[in-house]
Amino acid sequence: MSMKGVFLGVFLCLVLLTFVAWRLRPAPAPPGKIPLTWVSDDNPARREQIALFNRLHPDYLLRLDPGNTGMEKVIVQSLAGVGPDLFDCYDGYQLSAYVRSGIAWDVTDALKKAGIDVTRDVWPAVFPNILHEGRVYGFPTNVAVNAIWFNKDIFDAAGIPYPTGTMTWQQFLPLAQKLTVRDKNGRAKRFGLLADWWNWKQFVLQWGGRMFTPDGTKCIIDSPEAIAGVQFFHDLIYRYRVMPSPVEEAAMATTGGWGSGAIHFFGGGKGAMALGGRWWLCTLRNVEGLRLGAFACPFGPKKVYRGYGRATLINAKSSRREAAVKFLLYEAGKPYNDLINHQADALAPVKKYCYTEEYLHDPAFPDEDFNAVWRDVMNYGLPDEVSPFVNGNRATRILNKQLDLVKNDQKSASAALHTAARQINEAIRDMLKQDPTLRMQYAKLTGRSGP
Template identity: 40%
Template sequence: MKYLLATILCALAVLSVVVSALKPGAPPPGKTPLVWVSDNNPQRAPQIESFNKLYPDCLLALDPNNTGITKVIVQTCAKVGPDIIDVYGIHQLQTYVDAGVVLDVTDVAKQRGFDPSVTYPKAEGEITIDGRQYCFPCNVNTNILFLNKNLFDKYGVPYPPERPTWDELVATAAKLTIRKPGSKLPECFGMASIGWEELVYMAGGRFFNEDGTRCVVDSPEAIRAFGFYQDLMYRYKVMPTPLEQSAMSSQGGWGTGWRNWFGSQKIAMIAIGKWALITFRQFADEQRQERDQWLHDHPGQEYPDLPPLRMGAVHLPRFVDQPNRCIIAARSAAVNRLSPNADKAVNFLEYLASKEYCDTINEGADALPGNTKYATLDYMQRFAQKGEGEEINRLTLEATQWGIVRELSPFVDGQTALRLITTQVQRLEASPDADVADVCRAAAQDVNEEMKRNVAGEVRLQMLWNRLTMKRTQAT
């Protein structure tokens, strides 16, 4: 262990030297430099430009090359980390809080207008842990079911109701999964991108019990969800299996990934967030250009292909005995607690709640803005483009009312738990013969064993575990 610690310390020392050498030169007089670790989305440039205009004493710059959690934590502990950190969901926030690298902004958020009351009530759990606020949303997402209206019209299939049940959706998807004799792949799949994590919540299941001392993905509700997930691929055959996905990626005309398959009009329905419009708009523009060029080159003839992508939407389906549920998630920004410029970096969280920033989210269709003031239907429709039904914005907004934040356990890192469960779920994805209950029991056991190892290795967790389990025993 001592050699491992020594190696880590040496790595930190070397990293400090390297990063310091790579830092840009001194900023102009009177400006505090700030570094934001985020992805290189095209919207980042206007967002940074807008921030620098609103806060002229700051000079914000993007770092898209150091977004890994481990890298951020190591650099931050070495005091060469970014000033502002993107946080993808509550599981990442849990990791950063446990590592002690993000600033508690509870009090300053109330003073400066970016506390949880400004965002969606159901999203509060994405930016707080144990009642303390550590970040503010850059955007907020709820999935809906996008429809390719061209495919519905081509095959004469009626659009589904706005709040469909799974029975209704499977029947619709079956009519839109078009298989031709002798072809290994359908001409079109009925649906795609249905996630097992969301299905567990839809079925009334959970990932942990109330006090977080046990993983419960072996419950009857979770088993039902995972069984249905397997059925979509192998019983109903309306969603691509992993093997079919691989074949689709290698076959010409399909491209790679759910968004590309929907955008290229090979999938009729896809469960995804409004942020996917960034990609879908590109497909629609390209298809429109191709159609216009073809019509120009063939005057008087009818265009032989599908029209440019036309989209509609309905809510994610519900099980007939359950209410609507979906996951609500946020990409948020937090401040590096160890940054010498932490006080200036807080300006960025305030900026995320501003009209200027929220307008960039609406213009780019990058999910919902964090401040609900700029997320009314009328306001967002100002930014909608041709071919996008108003229901996309309306249903995305409505879904925030029944959104569920992913659960946390204090005894296991959320990302670790999902990784362990995913490993077992891959058995369901790979074979129709995999026993669903067995997979669920194995997944729960793997997570519970990880929790026990964590508890055994840390006195603080042992004390919390004993207190919670004793409280539960007394209650029964």
């Protein structure tokens, strides 16, 4: 065959395929329905939440888009005009990035008109996710705080009574040590406590440390209190040896299931206790024969806990942003809040729906007698501190690197946090240099031009 023929043939085939591709494009939303897209994770709980919304609002068609999560994707796509209608916001840094990029839509008036006062109704631990400079940008999807899960079978076998009430970390230590089992070579067969490393923030809080000064103008993560908190968390691994080191973690990890977090190890019986949120139930309910208990997380010098959560924001560039408010109202209503509590996708965002009989004793899960614990701890939940003067991703990158070194026992908590504070303050200086608005704000707060 001549080359012309080959090229022509291939060309015709491709044209044919193009036609096929064109025919295969997905059908648009059925007429009369308002389509909405929500970028969120593909947690199985999400599907039920969406189904309930679509059932309650037959004139809407809400769809999940789990393939475009991540703040950078949402911002870049929204700026390019192909963003979602609704998306998630995990902390105050993200909210400020969304607002500053012009992506988050101000819903203060829309919510007020519907009679919703977020500062009165929702848990304070998620305020940073929705409040920015006095304006409201969304509604929380759920809130969480960590407490101690324990495996009742392991306690029974060891003949130890189930812990109740609150205790300090010092009172907690002997218990964890008793429940850690190592063979004669020192290799752990089971740990007293499992905790994901990002919980270091809670230890900083409990030892009285802070990330920033109250006005956010300076990073003070190198204070003696913060150092002592991180040091204690580090010591749980290397001094008291009740928690796995990264190497021991890798030895337990598998590529199957939920991956390598504390939640997975706990579900697999590798730990007697674990520091985690109520949302762990989403996974742990699927572990057959696991008998669970929970008690409030031990405290340090201060009795506070790190609260966290998620919120849904509306894309300001979306043509359907007015319609999307419907979803925020749905998140404020009873059906949604009850569903969240029932699914154990952490805690319902609206406080009053956690003070119900169904919450305490879900008839579908009669064994779960620990729901009061989460609600009580939630009252002490403090959100992560955020400074408007630093890029959150950069601060996170700096902290992750230094805390990585502490976790691997390569650097002392003191040295690592000093470095982190210095670098974050440098980042603040950098940001002030670039951004005149922030510069003015900073000068007004401090009378100085840099930290």
